[in-house]
Amino acid sequence: MAEKLQTANLFELSGNGIQVTYSKTSLSGEPLFSYRDAYVSKQFQGRDIVLEDSRIGQLVTVILEQVPDLKTVSFTLILPVVSLLPSSRGTKIEVPGMSTTAHTPIAGPGLGPSMTYRQAMLSGTAQFVLS
Secondary structure, X not given: OOOOOXXXXXXXEEEOOEEEEEEOOOOOXXXXXXXXXOOOEEEEEHHHOEEEXXXXXXXXXXXXXXXXXXXXXXXXXXXXXXXXXXXXXXEEEEEEEEEEEEEOOOOOOOOOOOEEEEEEEEEEEEEOOOO
16 A cells, blocks of 8 residues: 655755754644754744745744844745655755845834845755654
8 A cells, every 4th residue: 555645844954054943843733943043043933933825835934033123033934845755754855044134223214125135045854753
């Protein structure tokens, strides 16, 4: 009997000095997200992780830094659906990650763009694990 395909639920990715681990579920039933670079090391769970389905994949966003009346820095991972055999140890993937800085000065919008972006290509594995 053929194995039924499963959708990856654990992603371990790195690139451009960034390391990310994203689990769609955990023992508590909530998603988990870990982000680390040279300056920031943060863990997120549940409602701290914003999930949006889009035509280009699932957007997984976390807030890395908020400075009132100055800026908000977020990180978004763009994930495709990855189908795997349950007995698989995973598959290699390469996906974009985007750091977005929303400039929020106290005086209101200033001259220039209200947001700036920095892209990083991340590679690693997508796996299906039982939680």
